[in-house]
Amino acid sequence: MSEVFAARRSRLxxxxxxxxxxxxxxxxxxxxxxxxxxAPPGAVLLLSHSGPADDVLLxxxxxxxxxxxxxxxxxxxxxxxxxxxxxxxxxxxxAAGTAGAESLAVEEHHLTVARHRALTSVAPRLSLTDLGxxxxxxxxxxxxxxxxxxxxxAEITDQALGELLESILVGRTERHLALELERxxxxxxxxxxxxxxxxxxxxxxxxxxxxxxxxxxxxxxxxSVCLGANYRGYRCEIGRTFxxxxxxxxxxxxxxxxxxxxxxxGREALTPGTEYGDVDRAARQVLRMGGYGDGLAxxxxxxxxxEIDEDPQLAPAAMxxxxxxxxxxxxxxxxxxxxxxxxIDDTLVVRQEADGGPELLTITTKELLAL
Amino acid sequence: MSEVFAARRSRLxxxxxxxxxxxxxxxxxxxxxxxxxxAPPGAVLLLSHSGPADDVLLxxxxxxxxxxxxxxxxxxxxxxxxxxxxxxxxxxxxAAGTAGAESLAVEEHHLTVARHRALTSVAPRLSLTDLGxxxxxxxxxxxxxxxxxxxxxAEITDQALGELLESILVGRTERHLALELERxxxxxxxxxxxxxxxxxxxxxxxxxxxxxxxxxxxxxxxxSVCLGANYRGYRCEIGRTFxxxxxxxxxxxxxxxxxxxxxxxGREALTPGTEYGDVDRAARQVLRMGGYGDGLAxxxxxxxxxEIDEDPQLAPAAMxxxxxxxxxxxxxxxxxxxxxxxxIDDTLVVRQEADGGPELLTITTKELLAL
Numbered sequence: 001m002s003e004v005f006a007a008r009r010s011r012l013x014x015x016x017x018x019x020x021x022x023x024x025x026x027x028x029x030x031x032x033x034x035x036x037x038x039a040p041p042g043a044v045l046l047l048s049h050s051g052p053a054d055d056v057l058l059x060x061x062x063x064x065x066x067x068x069x070x071x072x073x074x075x076x077x078x079x080x081x082x083x084x085x086x087x088x089x090x091x092x093x094x095a096a097g098t099a100g101a102e103s104l105a106v107e108e109h110h111l112t113v114a115r116h117r118a119l120t121s122v123a124p125r126l127s128l129t130d131l132g133x134x135x136x137x138x139x140x141x142x143x144x145x146x147x148x149x150x151x152x153x154a155e156i157t158d159q160a161l162g163e164l165l166e167s168i169l170v171g172r173t174e175r176h177l178a179l180e181l182e183r184x185x186x187x188x189x190x191x192x193x194x195x196x197x198x199x200x201x202x203x204x205x206x207x208x209x210x211x212x213x214x215x216x217x218x219x220x221x222x223x224s225v226c227l228g229a230n231y232r233g234y235r236c237e238i239g240r241t242f243x244x245x246x247x248x249x250x251x252x253x254x255x256x257x258x259x260x261x262x263x264x265x266g267r268e269a270l271t272p273g274t275e276y277g278d279v280d281r282a283a284r285q286v287l288r289m290g291g292y293g294d295g296l297a298x299x300x301x302x303x304x305x306x307e308i309d310e311d312p313q314l315a316p317a318a319m320x321x322x323x324x325x326x327x328x329x330x331x332x333x334x335x336x337x338x339x340x341x342x343x344i345d346d347t348l349v350v351r352q353e354a355d356g357g358p359e360l361l362t363i364t365t366k367e368l369l370a371l
Numbered sequence: 372m373s374e375v376f377a378a379r380r381s382r383l384x385x386x387x388x389x390x391x392x393x394x395x396x397x398x399x400x401x402x403x404x405x406x407x408x409x410a411p412p413g414a415v416l417l418l419s420h421s422g423p424a425d426d427v428l429l430x431x432x433x434x435x436x437x438x439x440x441x442x443x444x445x446x447x448x449x450x451x452x453x454x455x456x457x458x459x460x461x462x463x464x465x466a467a468g469t470a471g472a473e474s475l476a477v478e479e480h481h482l483t484v485a486r487h488r489a490l491t492s493v494a495p496r497l498s499l500t501d502l503g504x505x506x507x508x509x510x511x512x513x514x515x516x517x518x519x520x521x522x523x524x525a526e527i528t529d530q531a532l533g534e535l536l537e538s539i540l541v542g543r544t545e546r547h548l549a550l551e552l553e554r555x556x557x558x559x560x561x562x563x564x565x566x567x568x569x570x571x572x573x574x575x576x577x578x579x580x581x582x583x584x585x586x587x588x589x590x591x592x593x594x595s596v597c598l599g600a601n602y603r604g605y606r607c608e609i610g611r612t613f614x615x616x617x618x619x620x621x622x623x624x625x626x627x628x629x630x631x632x633x634x635x636x637g638r639e640a641l642t643p644g645t646e647y648g649d650v651d652r653a654a655r656q657v658l659r660m661g662g663y664g665d666g667l668a669x670x671x672x673x674x675x676x677x678e679i680d681e682d683p684q685l686a687p688a689a690m691x692x693x694x695x696x697x698x699x700x701x702x703x704x705x706x707x708x709x710x711x712x713x714x715i716d717d718t719l720v721v722r723q724e725a726d727g728g729p730e731l732l733t734i735t736t737k738e739l740l741a742l
Contacts, residue, residue: 068582108484113477114501116484130485179554186546211439 004145005037005073006052008138013047015134021105022049023096024131025119027089028110030306031135033233038063038070046092048099056095058088068191070233090118097123105131133311140303140311141325147349149234150304150327153194154347154361156229157238160184161364169244169371170219174199174212177225185229194228194235195308205241206333206341208297219245222252222340223371224333228308228347235308237329238362239345243370251339256368259334259342262286263366266300266314266330270350270358276318283332284316292334301329304347326350327361375516376408376444377423379509384418386505392476393420394467395502396490398460399481401677402506404604409434409441417463420472427466429459439562441604461489468494476502504682511674511682512696518720520605521675521698524565525718525732527600528609531555532735540742541590541615545570545583548596556600565599565606566679576612577704577712579668590616593623593711594742595704599679599718606679608700609733610716614741622710627739630705630713633657634737637671637685637701641721641729647689654703655687663705672700675718697721698732 012035016024026032026045033039035047040063048054056077063072063080072078081091089111096104106119108130119128142150163184164177178197185193200210205222217223226239241259243252266283280300287296301314304327312320314328322328328350333343344366349359383406387395397403397416404410406418411434419425427448434443434451443449452462460482467475477490479501490499513521534555535548549568556564571581576593588594597610612630614623637654651671658667672685675698683691685699693699699721704714715737720730 064578064581066582067584106484108488111484113479113482113484113487117479175557176554179550179557183547183550183554186550207435211437213438 002073002075004143005035006075009035009047009052009055012134012138013049013051015138016047016105016131017049019105019129021103021129021131023047023101023103024105025089025092025096025107026131026135027107028135030310031107031139032057033070033306034135034139036076037073040064040069040072042088044088044092046096056092058092058095060086060088087115087118089115090122093119093123093126097126101126103127103129105129107131107135109133136311139305141323142305142327142349143325146234146305147325147327149232150236150347150349151361153190153229153231153234153236154238154363156185156188156190156231157227157236158362158364159188160229161225161227161238161240164225165242165369165371169217169223171216173214173216174201174204175214177217178212181225181227185227188229190229190231191233192230194230194237198224198226200224200340201244203338203340206335206343208333208335208343217244220249221245222342224341224343226343226345233306235304235306236327236347236361237304237308237331237345238347238364239331239333239343240364240366241342241344241368243368246370248368248370253368255334255336256342258287258290258292259332259344260366262332263330263344263346266332267346267348267358267360270322270328270330270348272322272324272350272352274322276312276314276320276322277316279322279330280314280316280318283330287332287334295335297333300332303328322350324350324352324355373444373446375514376406377446380406380418380423380426382509383505384420384422386509387418387476387502388420390476390500392474392500392502394418394472394474395476396460396463396467396478397502397506398478399506401681402478402510403428404441404677405506405510407447408444411435411440411443413459415459415463417467419470427463429463429466431457431459458486458489460486461493464490464494464497468497472497474498474500476500478502478506480504507682510676512694513676513698513720514696517605517676518696518698520603521607521718521720522732524561524600524602524605524607525609525734527556527559527561527602528598528607529733529735530559531600532596532598532609532611535596536613536740536742540588540594542587544585544587545572545575546585548588549583552596552598556598559600561600561602562604563601565601565608569595569597571595571711572615574709574711577706577714579704579706579714588615591620593713595712595714597714597716604677606675606677607698607718607732608675608679608702608716609718609735610702610704610714611735611737612713612715612739614739617741619739619741624739626705626707627713629658629661629663630703630715631737633703634701634715634717637703638717638719638729638731641693641699641701641719643693643695643721643723645693647683647685647691647693648687650693650701651685651687651689654701658703658705666706668704671703674699693721695721695723695726
């Protein structure tokens with residue numbers, strides 16, 4: 001695996017060298033993990049212009065070897081700061097300054113103003129430039145090892161959800177169902193939940209990112225769930241909506257069919273070269289034509305990987321085109337205040353049509369089940 | 372309650388006015404919640420020099436009313452940004468600039484360089500100064516309502532832990548025990564865990580902030596747990612170490628007695644006027660005299676409240692003196708690589724001796740139980 005991380009760092013090095021920087025400091029944890037294999041708490045990565053042999057991971061404490069931090073690339077130099085030496089970014093700037101670097105590209109969207117000033121004060125001759133979202137952009141297209149982790153994360157997620165559907169739901173609270181789903185994710189091999197599990201019943205159903213409350217499941221409710229596993233750092237997402245009881249009401253069937261059609265339109269728009277905004281539009285216009293133009297979430301989906309919400313955003317004003325091997329969610333929903341609603345959410349990998357089109361990772365049925 | 376929040380804002384206003392700033396922008400979520408009663412996602416608080424009637428909470432979206440966000444002070448002006456209007460801090464700077472403010476104090480330890488630049492670019496005439504940790508400092512001494520929330524959080528925590536002790540432990544994994552503790556916290560009324568629950572067995576026991584693994588509890592193990600409830604935003608912490616099986620080994624009893632003595636020394640040092648470093652020293656020197664000077668955690672305790680790890684730090688080089696009504700943890704521990712160890716952790720409120728001395732919130736027994 002070591003070559004994978006060295007290759008990622010080389011690509012980034014080409015990028016910041018082209019921008020005129022001699023060295024780069026990566027501090028955002030998911031970016032550190034992407035480039036170093038792991039990210040012990042507080043660790044930062046100092047990339048030298050000269051080559052991978054001089055790249056250093058600086059850690060405030062000795063790495064604990066905790067699998068949740070990932071597995072560090074063994075080809076990388078490791079510097080543990082002496083006796084809880086404080087901010088590793090400051091130590092990295094000092095090291096870069098001492099090594100005679102003239103400029104250092106930093107992640108200005110991650111470093112606080114106070115940390116940035118501390119860097120300047122320990123290395124006053126170092127010119128700090130902005131690395132911007134260079135690592136985030138590089139992270140968008142996944143390699144097959146990354147997709148394999150996402151595939152396993154999705155399998156775990158489908159299993160946890162499948163078991164919940166076989167249990168008795170009426171009378172249980174949103175909070176309890178969410179905790180049970182998280183326990184099942186871990187049972188099936190997840191390192192943990194990919195994000196806070198959402199369970200929404202009755203009037204809450206269909207609300208994006210609803211936080212579970214003490215409301216209990218009742219007959220006739222819509223029940224919407226959104227969950228995902230974190231497997232080796234990679235996070236996926238699934239969302240489904242069910243009806244509690246024997247027969248869905250007419251309005252429930254109509255709303256479900258509409259959201260399902262919107263979600264399908266979004267999924268079908270996932271081809272390499274499609275504008276992000278066009279994927280959003282494909283799903284959104286189905287909802288709009290159904291009479292639900294107002295109050296929709298500002299996005300229809302987003303990238304997933306080492307973070308649950310990463311580039312690209314599938315939103316009306318998002319700029320850019322999909323590439324192959326980009327995993328994204330497609331998750332339109334409608335929420336009717338006071339009545340509830342429907343969300344349907346899958347994780348898929350964008351693929352060339354010749355390769356069979358978008359690869360669906362979360363395969364739990366999207367029929368409207370009455371539980 | 373509204374007066375409480377207005378009074379907190381008035382105290383802060385006096386502070387930044389004395390520093391020469393006309394207005395202040397509070398962006399760190401726990402600080403927003405402290406001053407506004409709640410903190411919907413992405414909300415920032417703009418405090419005017421002129422008085423509480425002009426204070427505004429700016430939210431990127433309409434507050435959902437989710438209890439986990441707290442209850443907003445109804446005496447506060449609320450501005451919801453139009454249609455997912457992006458960064459509320461940028462909108463606040465623009466509003467301050469338009470209102471003719473000349474300077475705005477911001478939280479430089481929270482704002483990223485990129486956000487700070489966005490503020491400057493929308494309000495170029497506004498001089499941005501640093502509010503520093505003014506709100507964090509004000510949050511250290513708690514009022515009786517805050518302490519009441521912490522007391523309930525501690526009761527919930529004691530109940531969850533007590534139930535675990537009655538169940539069968541051998542053969543279960545650290546991860547499962549941690550998830551079960553979190554479920555029990557919610558069962559007893561917590562809004563959620565105060566932090567990621569730690570369960571450490573055998574060679575992992577006694578490690579500070581150990582993340583639960585798939586290791587199973589075995590006969591003869593030390594088992595150390597660290598957990599806490601979040602109740603209305605207030606977070607407490609308890610840590611206990613047990614022995615699995617009928618009789619602890621001699622080395623286990625000796626190590627336990629030593630850590631217990633260190634923790635008692637730390638607790639007894641909690642009097643108003645005591646230097647933070649002296650509390651740390653009281654506990655640390657017991658461990659040192661027992662022969663465990665090396666490899667100790669760099670702190671013996673820390674403040675708790677709206678965040679699980681807030682000021683003051685009880686650490687060798689920490690500067691400052693304890694006040695009454697400051698809740699802190701006292702949590703010394705020793706970890707012997709390959710063998711395990713002991714941590715004992717309580718949440719207490721510093722009180723005058725005339726008021727009975729430190730108030731212990733987490734009352735689960737600290738006898739060495741064999742489970």
